[in-house]
Amino acid sequence: MSKISGAQIIVEALKREGIDTVFGYPGGAVIPLFDVLYSTPEINVILTRHEQGAVHAADGYARSTGKTGVVIVTSGPGATNTVTGLATANFDSSPIVCFTGQVPTSMIGIDAFQEADTTGITNPVTKHNYLVHNVEDLAITIKNSFYIANSGRPGPVVIDVPKDVILSKAEFNYDMEINIRGYKPHLDGHINQLKKAVDLIEKAKKPIIIVGGGAIISGASLEIKEFMKKCDIPVTATLNGLGCIEYDNEYFLGMHGMHGTIAANKAIQESDLLIALGSRFDDRATGKLSTFAPNAKIIHVDIESASISKNVHVDVPVVGDLKRVLNQLLPLLPEKKHSDWIERIKELKQLTHEIPKNKDRITSIEVFEALNKIVPDDTIIVTDVGQHQMWTALYYKFRYPRTFITSGGLGTMGFGFPAAIGAQLANKNKKVVCISGDGSFQMNIQEMATAVVERLPIIILIMNNGYLGMVRQWQELFNEGRFSSTCLMNCQKHPTECRGEESNCFKFIPDFVKIADAYGAYGIRVKTKEELEDALGNALNRTDGPTIIDIITYRKENVWPMVPAGASLDEMLKGGMTV
């Protein structure tokens, strides 16, 4: 067998893994690798404008398909720029393999130009990482990395490849068996645990199912629906579990947690059995732990044992892949009816919170009424982080798994737009809408160039209120309205002296319509719901590039309901007053 270079080995391995798209940014250490990609028509190389954007794009690609996203960046700053993207993917269990260039082996440790301790820096934000010392180890390392990234609880894997390894030659063999002694994910649930779970479900009078991101990753949507129907159990979702159950299913209560629906939060607090399926009891989802679901026993199914009993005490832990565990569990379960409980759930679903409408400017509900009306059912919704993200979770009508992509765990502003690019590249036949805010969008605004060059018809909705709205909301509620550093339109005045909009405020900073124009994209500013509907309709018809719709929204709207940080789930504010 003839020998090929490390760069060629990487590309051959990518082909064997069935990779059709990689996201990246070149630099000194990886020039030979990009050179090989240059003559590899099977792999589409997407040049982002920042390495962070590349990782988020690969993340969006992965989350919308379940396939592994691939990133290639250079050493030093190229690698350090990936950290936020890797941490985002790690938190939300998104499979990514990230190749980082490294200075030649002989120069590691001498503070060489563009040298960084990439494995050291990325340890806490990745599932695993490798520094490849010998070109002979490269192929097996890549094979192991893809396996680790997209099995068990998925996550990002970094492969740090020194330049001399990229350049030196070895025989390419990719048919070896994967055998990693320290990594054997449990897929099937333990039968004794399943029996205990069945026992609790049989006895429960007021059970509730919580679906998390794991339900989407495992592809267990159908099994969960069968489970809830067979046992007559209502369902609530975490942020990343949205889409698992369609919004109008009679069993579905919407999201729970800090900005969850009143129905979901109250139902959790009143329940006597919580069945958590692929969720990890994040503090934003549970509120105050000591008063969380005070009367409930807890069954927790998760592929990662470390997620179990980390935050709440679990009565019956089941470690395994959710889809497989449910398929084991379903035949064991009896048919049940909980008429009283379901009646109570219907009552709870009538409770509503304050929803501002017909103000001088567009409000959140009006944005989503327009969006729900205009876009196709299978549209992929990608958000940034902040108020708009919570409004999306509350008001958008999700119907299918993998149609909602958002940074839940890390809460990364700037995630949405590059992730939408990745999602659109993976789903050419679907509509992709990026819902963002004027704060978040500016955190990766440079990726406009990527979207325009790739002719991606992404619709970008900027809910523009001139504020970092979520922080502003906290300041209004908990800091006596001292809006320190949250007004994006005028930061010259002391916050206590600001009386809202004044003559010397910047009107548009920046003017997003001109930004669109400058990048050669479409841009339109809308001030009414009708204008928004028209703009959305027009944008849906475009196929050759992105559209920015700059929505001038009601400046001081807050997200309701809200459970203040550290309060328990039933201490909800639904518009200033306690429910």
Next chain:
Amino acid sequence: MRYILSLIVENKHGVLAKVAQVITGRGYNINTLTVGPSEKSDTSRMIITFDCDEKTINQIVKQLNKLIDVIKVFLIDDNEKVERELVLIRVPRKKDFEDSLCRVIDIFKGRIVNVTPKNFVIELTGYSRKINAFIENIKPYGIQDLMRTGPLALPKYDIK
């Protein structure tokens, strides 16, 4: 409570950093850490001790189990283990106290492993509590320098 954790890990670049990262990054405190070769050339054994509660140690075990390079993690049962620690102590020689110092060393079955006109270096092995007691008894003679290895531990039986 003191817990002794035994890890079998890949003998590879960066494994110690990964183990330390998981523990410190989640706010847990390592009491002692000992790393050395195991019976196989491609694995190392680590003994890490913690002073913490049961919930914390369970979480530490799970987090360490997540690491790909960690092949096996287990808690060593206090009653079913052999534990040894080594300490080296340098003390000054003072004529009036030399006899009593040597008696203390004898009682603990320690050894003087280096002698100069001005000081002794003492060596002692035993389990950690014995070493604690020994140090208490040597303190009155004036300890100049002290170094403990942290405990090594093996279960008495094969753990399946």
